[in-house]
Amino acid sequence: MFSERERERYKRQMMLFGDEGQERLKQAEIFIAGAGGLGSPVSIYLAVAGIGTITLVDNDVVEQTNLNRQILHYDRDIGKKKTASAEEKLREINPDIVVKVIDTTIDATNVDSLVGTADGIVDAMDNFPARYLLNETAWKKDIPFFHGAIRGLYGQATTIIPGMTPCFACIFPSAPLKEVVPVVGVTPGLIGMVQATEVIKYFTHDGKLLSGRLFIWDGREARAEEICIERNPTCPVCGTKNTTPQKKRKP
Amino acid sequence: MTVKVRFFARFRELLGTDIIVDIPKGKVFSELIKDIAKRNREGYDTIFDEHDAFREFVILMRNGKRVELADAVTITVADGDEIAVFPPVAGG
Numbered sequence: 001m002f003s004e005r006e007r008e009r010y011k012r013q014m015m016l017f018g019d020e021g022q023e024r025l026k027q028a029e030i031f032i033a034g035a036g037g038l039g040s041p042v043s044i045y046l047a048v049a050g051i052g053t054i055t056l057v058d059n060d061v062v063e064q065t066n067l068n069r070q071i072l073h074y075d076r077d078i079g080k081k082k083t084a085s086a087e088e089k090l091r092e093i094n095p096d097i098v099v100k101v102i103d104t105t106i107d108a109t110n111v112d113s114l115v116g117t118a119d120g121i122v123d124a125m126d127n128f129p130a131r132y133l134l135n136e137t138a139w140k141k142d143i144p145f146f147h148g149a150i151r152g153l154y155g156q157a158t159t160i161i162p163g164m165t166p167c168f169a170c171i172f173p174s175a176p177l178k179e180v181v182p183v184v185g186v187t188p189g190l191i192g193m194v195q196a197t198e199v200i201k202y203f204t205h206d207g208k209l210l211s212g213r214l215f216i217w218d219g220r221e222a223r224a225e226e227i228c229i230e231r232n233p234t235c236p237v238c239g240t241k242n243t244t245p246q247k248k249r250k251p
Numbered sequence: 252m253t254v255k256v257r258f259f260a261r262f263r264e265l266l267g268t269d270i271i272v273d274i275p276k277g278k279v280f281s282e283l284i285k286d287i288a289k290r291n292r293e294g295y296d297t298i299f300d301e302h303d304a305f306r307e308f309v310i311l312m313r314n315g316k317r318v319e320l321a322d323a324v325t326i327t328v329a330d331g332d333e334i335a336v337f338p339p340v341a342g343g
Contacts, residue, residue, distance in 0.1 A: 126343035151340035181342030
């Protein structure tokens with residue numbers, strides 16, 4: 001059920017999703033791993049869309065060098081924990097949702113309990129080892145993993161649905177070389193919007209997901225392309241799992 | 252015969268893209284990429300390691316289908332093939 005205020009707030013998108021779709025967004029719990037370049041736009045747009053519960057995890061402190069892209073954090077937040085800064089903004093952006101923040105580093109010992117009963121994981125990380133961990137967790141819990149990554153003016157995204165699509169380790173069996181990644185804010189903005197759109201479509205059952213396809217954005221050339229991706233039968237994560245239809249979607 | 256090689260992202264910056272090459276029949280996949288990558292030392296080093304093997308993160312596609320790095324040293328390309336060479340990105 002929606003309050004009058006919620007009905008007004010979501011009026012224009014309920015024209016798209018109806019009461020039923022909006023209710024699904026309200027019942028949804030999304031886990032966003034990272035409150036940086038991708039995590040900022042993803043969490044802002046999922047908050048305004050009315051995702052009922054947003055859990056945001058980060059262990060960093062806001063630094064001046066973050067501010068060209070991490071739009072959840074302002075100049076006045078330098079030195080503050082990113083989780084505290086994010087919580088404050090997201091609560092103001094939409095007081096009708098639940099925002100949970102956890103100030104920690106995601107690792108193999110805590111990832112399972114951090115993700116908890118979330119209905120999906122948004123990949124807003126900046127490294128491959130953490131992505132492999134979240135991918136495995138998504139597979140174990142049978143929930144979608146909304147992948148996004150960027151470098152400079154380039155980005156990539158795909159939606160991983162356990163049992164239906166290749167998993168992250170099928171697509172990327174090896175991590176690229178470690179580096180300090182050059183980036184301008186518009187790139188995580190754009191890729192974050194692809195991820196947030198996927199999350200909304202997944203929960204509202206609207207449209208066709210970016211599943212089995214890797215979206216590739218070349219901002220330098222202003223070209224978007226996609227490549228088909230296939231499951232790796234010998235994948236250490238999903239290779240032996242039976243193909244099952246997605247079942248975690250809330251009714 | 253003619254094939255088209257498309258590089259993405261950082262590879263594109265260093266080597267260009269939509270490179271159409273005329274090659275003899277029976278050209279091995281990895282040799283084709285090496286020949287083109289040799290045009291730019293940095294480009295070559297970004298794709299190949301010091302033993303001239305593909306760096307393990309490189310993604311190869313032929314006509315929209317993934318080619319495993321291990322297979323790229325044995326399979327040959329065919330007339331009209333479109334080949335894509337792609338580096339995953341890791342930032343967030």
